[in-house]
Amino acid sequence: MLRRFRLEEPESVAEVSELLGRFGESAKIYAGGTELLLAMKEGLVQYERLINVKKLTGLSGVKLAGAAVEVGALSTHHQLEDSPVLKEKLPALVKLEQNVANVRVRQAGTLGGNLCFAEPHADPGTLLIALGAKMVAEKASSKREIAAEDFLVDAYETALEPDEVLTKIHVPVPAASGRSAYLKFGYLERPSVGVAVAFNLNGAVSGVRIAVGCAGPAPRRVPEAEALLEGKSRDEALGRIAEAGAIAGKASQAISDLHGSQEYKEHIVGVLLKRAFQSALS
Amino acid sequence: MQFQKEVEILAPREKVWRFIWDVDRFIACVPGCKEAKTIEEGKRYAATMVEKVGPFKVEFPTTIEVLEREELTRIKAQASGADNKIGSRMKLDLDVSLREQGDKTVLGFVAGVDILGKLAALGHGIIKRKADQVLDEFAQAVKAKLEGEG
Numbered sequence: 425m426l427r428r429f430r431l432e433e434p435e436s437v438a439e440v441s442e443l444l445g446r447f448g449e450s451a452k453i454y455a456g457g458t459e460l461l462l463a464m465k466e467g468l469v470q471y472e473r474l475i476n477v478k479k480l481t482g483l484s485g486v487k488l489a490g491a492a493v494e495v496g497a498l499s500t501h502h503q504l505e506d507s508p509v510l511k512e513k514l515p516a517l518v519k520l521e522q523n524v525a526n527v528r529v530r531q532a533g534t535l536g537g538n539l540c541f542a543e544p545h546a547d548p549g550t551l552l553i554a555l556g557a558k559m560v561a562e563k564a565s566s567k568r569e570i571a572a573e574d575f576l577v578d579a580y581e582t583a584l585e586p587d588e589v590l591t592k593i594h595v596p597v598p599a600a601s602g603r604s605a606y607l608k609f610g611y612l613e614r615p616s617v618g619v620a621v622a623f624n625l626n627g628a629v630s631g632v633r634i635a636v637g638c639a640g641p642a643p644r645r646v647p648e649a650e651a652l653l654e655g656k657s658r659d660e661a662l663g664r665i666a667e668a669g670a671i672a673g674k675a676s677q678a679i680s681d682l683h684g685s686q687e688y689k690e691h692i693v694g695v696l697l698k699r700a701f702q703s704a705l706s
Numbered sequence: 707m708q709f710q711k712e713v714e715i716l717a718p719r720e721k722v723w724r725f726i727w728d729v730d731r732f733i734a735c736v737p738g739c740k741e742a743k744t745i746e747e748g749k750r751y752a753a754t755m756v757e758k759v760g761p762f763k764v765e766f767p768t769t770i771e772v773l774e775r776e777e778l779t780r781i782k783a784q785a786s787g788a789d790n791k792i793g794s795r796m797k798l799d800l801d802v803s804l805r806e807q808g809d810k811t812v813l814g815f816v817a818g819v820d821i822l823g824k825l826a827a828l829g830h831g832i833i834k835r836k837a838d839q840v841l842d843e844f845a846q847a848v849k850a851k852l853e854g855e856g
Contacts, residue, residue: 449761467793468792580760580762581743679829680830
């Protein structure tokens with residue numbers, strides 16, 4: 425059962441930040457509520473105040489901003505599945521969003537909420553790391569960008585300071601030769617393993633970025649696996665993909681749990697990396 | 707969940723043994739442990755364990771019972787506690803061993819931890835990792851404290 429709490433309805437990001445600073449751990453931002461309210465109903469977390477950010481303007485929707493796609497943190501997964509800008513520039517993200525959880529979660533849940541809750545089995549963080557996304561964190565008086573790979577620190581932990589608010593996600597627009605894919609696998613409600621790959625294909629494979637998620641506490645970029653493929657021809661890279669997969673498996677920090685054993689998850693990382701790479705090539 | 711850990715401490719066994727029974731100093735090495743009290747010298751103790759994973763916070767008022775004690779060699783203890791706010795229980799079986807190795811003492815822990823109730827919803831993997839971290843920090847803190855004293 426949900427316990428009593430006070431609902432704050434700030435009208436600006438500065439006000440949200442001020443409330444977070446003032447009430448500390450007894451307050452939490454409430455956006456879509458798809459994770460937060462479940463945890464509160466279960467009694468796993470209790471807050472005296474929820475800071476409703478749904479009414480803030482200008483933090484939802486997708487637009488092109490220079491060399492980046494700017495995604496408002498309050499955009500719901502459903503909005504992202506349907507975004508013409510994303511469909512044109514970042515089809516891998518659209519495909520990911522189409523497959524996040526279920527239709528009810530996609531209607532209410534926001535990308536920003538998903539990232540800030542940092543549930544280990546969430547999809548978007550992994551692909552955003554591969555795409556080189558940056559998170560825009562704002563306070564009343566300051567604003568900074570945090571690389572996606574530095575943002576997701578640990579299970580349920582982000583790099584946000586207590587009074588910082590995630591407002592936007594900047595994803596660089598891929599080059600015309602840019603390729604990317606995200607694949608996941610699982611047999612429970614949430615995925616056991618998620619793997620993302622992004623690179624440019626100009627004869628050779630370059631700018632390779634690989635990330636693995638869901639298997640461990642937080643998604644991780646795998647520079648050792650990227651280096652194996654970097655600058656290689658398509659066929660050479662394909663020849664090395666199994667080795668890259670084994671490295672990525674180890675780097676995933678896979679945890680044995682109901683979603684599968686550590687060895688199993690490490691193996692699946694390899695399988696998915698190969699398939700994701702092939703799918704991005706085709 | 708089973709955990710095993712060994713830490714080599716550059717200190718004589720007697721000193722390590724005395725340290726373990728010095729509740730206030732010893733408890734200061736357990737991450738998240740506060741308000742330690744001796745209920746019955748050498749037998750029963752009480753403490754509150756506070757742990758956090760992201761926004762999830764548990765507070766277990768815990769009683770610790772020493773079941774076996776073999777002078778300078780081994781302690782077997784059991785601890786249990788419940789967080790009624792979250793509706794979770796924790797049970798810990800602890801086997802501590804001391805062994806001399808040259809001028810060092812090897813302090814070994816075998817811990818069996820059971821977490822029951824809603825907290826288990828966080829997932830076995832996350833809790834195991836957390837418990838592992840706690841044990842690791844604890845072992846390092848004991849080492850730092852004993853070796854730091856020269």
